[in-house]
Amino acid sequence: MPDRKLKIAIAGGGIAGLALAAGLIKKQHLEVRVYESVAAYKDIGAGLALHMNAIKAMMLLGPEVRQAYLDKALTMVEDEEKEMVTEVVLAQGPHKGQLVAELGRAKGRKTVSRADLLEGVLGLLPEGTVEFGKKVKEIEERSDGNDDGGYAVHVTFVDCTEVEADVLIGADGIHSPTRSYLLGADHPATEPKNHDGWQIYRTMVPVKEAVKHINPKWTTTVPILLGPRGHVNCIPLNKNTRLSAGVAVRGKQFLTDGKLDPEWYSDYSEDAQQIVRLVAKDTSASWKAADHDHAPFYSKGQVCIMGDAAHASLPFAGNGAAQALEDAAVLDALFAHVTKPGQIEMALKAYDEVRRPRSQMVVEIARRFGRVYAYAEEEGRMHEDPEKMRKFFGEMGKVTNEFDVKGQNARAVRMFVELSRKGEGIDE
Known part of the structure; x- marks a missing residue:
């Protein structure tokens, strides 16, 4: 000693x-x-x-x-x-709706x-x-x-x-x-x-309010819904009483006067569009990623x-x-x-x-x-080949x-x- x-x-x-x-x-x-x-x-x-x-x-x-x-x-x-995973799903394009990864699996x-x-x-x-x-x-x-x-x-x-x-x-x-x-x-x-110009638009809402606007499934698990004008995700917090929902946008070309415009996501899945609309109501929890x-x-x-x-x-x-x-x-x-x-x-x-x-x-x-x-x-x-994407995420995971x-x-x-x-x- x-x-x-x-x-x-x-x-x-x-x-x-x-x-x-x-x-x-x-x-x-x-x-x-x-x-x-x-x-x-x-x-x-x-x-x-x-x-x-x-x-x-x-x-x-x-x-x-x-x-x-x-x-x-x-x-x-x-x-x-219980084992929980993050579900990664294609929300736009010809393979819309396909699950391409289950990340972070752990009891x-x-x-x-x-x-x-x-x-x-x-x-x-x-x-x-x-x-x-x-x-x-x-x-x-x-x-x-x-x-x-x-x-x-x-x-x-x-x-x-x-x-x-x-x-x-x-x-x-x-x-x-x-x-x-x-x-x-x-x-x-x-x-x-912030080499790619990422902007994270995010809102925090009570789960009892969120279920009125989005698929209730996404208030109890963690989805990442993918697309070219931003990926969408949700994270339940505070023992599933509050929901953090967001859209991560790469570059400024998909923004309207610096604001999140739900119209940009009209070709996304309905689940993703619901979350975007929820986020667009209040983006006060937003930040620039780095x-x-x-x-x-x-x-x-x-x-x-x-x-x-x-x-x-x-x-x-x-x-x-x-x-x-x-x-x-x-x-x-x-x-x-x-x-x-x-x-x-x-x-x-x-x-x-x-x-x-x-x-x-x-x-x-x-x-x-x-x-x-x-x-x-x-x-x-890669998004045009879901199997290739699954292999990529599996290896990285x-x-x-x-x-x-x-x-x-x-x-x-x-x-x-x-x-x-x-x-x-x-x-x-």
Whole structure:
């Protein structure tokens, strides 16, 4: 055991930061603090339908993390044994109505709002672990830290308060100050991008109101209805009491004065048209989608990034939160073995080497999903061949959903041990 606890500062109290903290707080040699920029959580985004890899990652962080998700997501206890999938259906064209994919199949998979999930994981943390209203302003790494017992990282927040820590883990979102610090403000991959001009039109309505306007089937499951002028989807939230419905439009050519026009969708299936009309009534929950071009590294010195700060992706593959949870699982496994400040940099190198290729591949998959959804795939008119589309989604789904998350943790720990045995860290 070290002479003092290692101090872990996590910038960002979203899914990535809280999940990581929930794992790390159980390690007696660590002192963990989370610094969240907002004053209170807001229910933003379309909601989450976590895939199997996400559920596996939560289990590795601790069964209580998975249980927090189930408690917030499931309507009935017996739902834990039910398998849920995302149905991908062609809504326009000669094969209208054909099912071309069932994504994310997993027992206990249910939709959950981001705010509900955050509340559930926050409840696992001791009081005082999370400080709100703490947005990172400046980061400084000090050469006199660690060796003489001092801290290696100094963080100044916008409110002028300061903290010191042995390591800073940036889980501070798509506009991450920590990412800007690591890559440099002028690096081409620092700021988020929207290469295809995606606009997400979305509404939030009570389910009892939604069933008056759309097929009731889509208030209890997750459809993605495809077409060239935008794909349509629904996600039930808050234990099936509220519905998030949206239309994701690629480019501005299918908009009328920047507004969602149901007339553009007159050749879509009736189910899709109903959802479009519902969304068009109130698009106040809309946003422009964005992701990150690939960072050349996720860590430098004793600072690293994770979650959306490292690899923000478009929402179309449904794996953004899952990748954040995989990050958390790997970092949690590594820091179980980090007992000295001198080992931190090697642990972060192992995290970077293991997580960066996979998470950036998922960013590319999400981009490709969006183009396939919009009938704009570069490699051919896939929507004209439903069997080809089924094969594509099946192969991509295996990459994301059926991944060996436990094996990934083991690879990261092995790499850390190998680095340590080169004389830079732990004893054999």
